[in-house]
Amino acid sequence: xxxxxLFPAILLAQTSxxxxxxxxxxxxxxxxxxxxxxxxxxxxxxxxxxxxxxFESGQVGALWATFxxxxxxxxxxxxxxxxxxxxxxxHLGTEKKMVDENIAPFLLTTGTLYSRLSDFTNVQxxxxxxxxxxxxxxxxxxxxxxxxVPSQGHFGGYKDVTKLKLPFSGAWFVDQGGRxxxxxxxxMSEDQRFSIxxxxxxNGRPFSGDGSEDSQYYCFGQPLLAPADxxxxxxxxxxxxxxPGRPVPDSPRGNSVLISHGNAEYSLLxxxxxxxxxxxxGDKVKQGDVVGECGNSGPSPAPHIHYQLQNSAGxxxxxxxxxxxxxxxxxxxxxxxxxxxxxxxxxxxPAGTAQPANTNQPESKKPPSSK
Numbered sequence: 569x570x571x572x573x574l575f576p577a578i579l580l581a582q583t584s585x586x587x588x589x590x591x592x593x594x595x596x597x598x599x600x601x602x603x604x605x606x607x608x609x610x611x612x613x614x615x616x617x618x619x620x621x622x623f624e625s626g627q628v629g630a631l632w633a634t635f636x637x638x639x640x641x642x643x644x645x646x647x648x649x650x651x652x653x654x655x656x657x658x659h660l661g662t663e664k665k666m667v668d669e670n671i672a673p674f675l676l677t678t679g680t681l682y683s684r685l686s687d688f689t690n691v692q693x694x695x696x697x698x699x700x701x702x703x704x705x706x707x708x709x710x711x712x713x714x715x716x717v718p719s720q721g722h723f724g725g726y727k728d729v730t731k732l733k734l735p736f737s738g739a740w741f742v743d744q745g746g747r748x749x750x751x752x753x754x755x756m757s758e759d760q761r762f763s764i765x766x767x768x769x770x771n772g773r774p775f776s777g778d779g780s781e782d783s784q785y786y787c788f789g790q791p792l793l794a795p796a797d798x799x800x801x802x803x804x805x806x807x808x809x810x811x812p813g814r815p816v817p818d819s820p821r822g823n824s825v826l827i828s829h830g831n832a833e834y835s836l837l838x839x840x841x842x843x844x845x846x847x848x849x850g851d852k853v854k855q856g857d858v859v860g861e862c863g864n865s866g867p868s869p870a871p872h873i874h875y876q877l878q879n880s881a882g883x884x885x886x887x888x889x890x891x892x893x894x895x896x897x898x899x900x901x902x903x904x905x906x907x908x909x910x911x912x913x914x915x916x917x918p919a920g921t922a923q924p925a926n927t928n929q930p931e932s933k934k935p936p937s938s939k
Contacts, residue, residue: 601678601778603704608680608772613671616682616699619707623697624663628653636706656712661689668750670911672743673767673774675870676813678703680772685715685750693717696750716749718756721887728877728892729831732795733855734908735875736862739897739915740766740787743872746909747890761888763876764908768862774870775812782809782864785871788841790862792873794827794853795835795893801881802826805845807865815867822866825859826881833889836876839868 605612622631628650632640643649667685674681679702686695693714700709724747734740744765746752754760767774768787775784782788788809804824810816821838825845828834841863847853864871878886894905895917908914 601703603702605680605701605703605705606772607673607678607703608671608769611705612680612701612703613682615701615705616671616680616684617669619682619699619701619710620684620697623653623657623712626653626657634705634707635710636702636708639707639710660691660695660712663687664689667694670751672741672910673769673772674700675743675767675774675872676779677708678773678779679708681709683750694750716756718749718758718761720747721758721761723762723879723887723889726890728833728889730796730798730829730833731894732835732877732891733793734893734896734914734916735793735795735835735837736766736790736873737793737916738768739913740873741769742908742910742912742914743767744910745907745912747907751910759886759888760876762890763874763888764891766873766875766914769913774872779812779870782812782871785812785864787862787873788864788871789844791858792825792837792840792860792862794855794857794859795875796827796829796855798827798829798835798853800825800847800849800851800853800859801828801834803845803847803849805840805843807842809842809864809871810866810868812864812870815869816865817867819866822868823860823863824866827853827859828881832879834878834881834886836878838874838876839863839865839872841865 605615619631619634632646632649663686665687667687669684672681679700682699682701684697686697688695696713696715698711699707702708742764744752744754747755749755754763768790770786774786777784804819804821807819807822823840823842823845824836824838825840825847826834826836837859841861842865844861844863845859847859853859862871862873877889877891879889880886890907892905892907896903897915897917898908898912902917
């Protein structure tokens with residue numbers, strides 16, 4: 569097993585609904601907001617690459633010097649850090665190939681997560697390096713470890729029957745999406761394997777101010793749309809919205825809407841804003857109808873859209889299905905049918921726009937049903 573260097577828990581707290589609660593809802597990195605490395609900027613990405621090269625080349629002193637005070641305190645001392653780096657580099661060897669890389673914003677602070685997927689000489693698995701860069705270029709979080717490779721299950725090759733549109737208006741950032749843990753932390757959860765998380769960004773940031781209030785998040789209160797025609801088969805409402813960074817396990821999904829599209833395909837939108845749901849059980853909806861508003865209820869760390877396609881309303885327990893949206897724009901390029909992945913900015917194509925015959929989805933065969 570590959571050894572792991574892990575600095576402040578903020579790294580996983582930004583992306584995982586199951587992360588432990590911080591002591592305060594105030595973002596820890598607020599004092600370092602602003603600087604030469606704006607969130608989601610080219611400079612921030614290059615800084616992440618530079619930090620990785622320091623590790624790869626054994627520049628321990630230079631690497632240590634990039635850490636913020638909080639990161640240094642969490643590891644203890646330069647001596648302890650140096651020993652850990654030496655052990656890890658001996659175990660991994662050197663990078664043979666960079667397989668992939670992406671950047672995403674922190675959800676609770678102003679900063680950028682640079683993630684890199686690599687092949688190393690001494691191990692037979694992909695290795696993920698994640699570097700949290702604040703806007704001054706300091707390293708707030710640093711993690712290296714093996715990429716877990718969960719099974720795609722019985723539905724890995726499933727092709728959607730329903731023609732689904734993205735459940736929002738405008739351009740949104742894909743924070744979690746794709747068929748690997750590197751692209752999508754939801755992939756580690758069997759019941760949410762193919763679900764996707766979206767954020768609304770302005771100038772690369774998900775919020776204004778210090779991000780301590782839900783109302784500061786640009787996506788909070790934004791309308792959520794039915795991705796296709798269907799019938800409302802379940803509604804959960806009344807749960808309070810959490811302060812950012814303080815998810816509440818008072819319900820599995822928080823406020824939610826479940827839509828049946830027929831053909832054993834159901835759209836689930838959860839973590840909705842309290843008292844924002846516009847539909848009730850039994851209502852029929854058309855594609856594009858507003859069903860509620862983006863919120864931060866249930867086990868959600870910060871306001872975002874969590875969308876899942878599943879194969880039942882709950883009995884038997886649903887399986888997550890791959891989501892193939894139609895007629896959308898990804899990073900400025902039209903896609904007729906595809907699966908959004910982490911790092912893309914996506915929006916529905918304007919009505920009547922002719923789409924070329926290209927796709928954005930993995931090649932796979934349709935397996936038999938597990939039911």
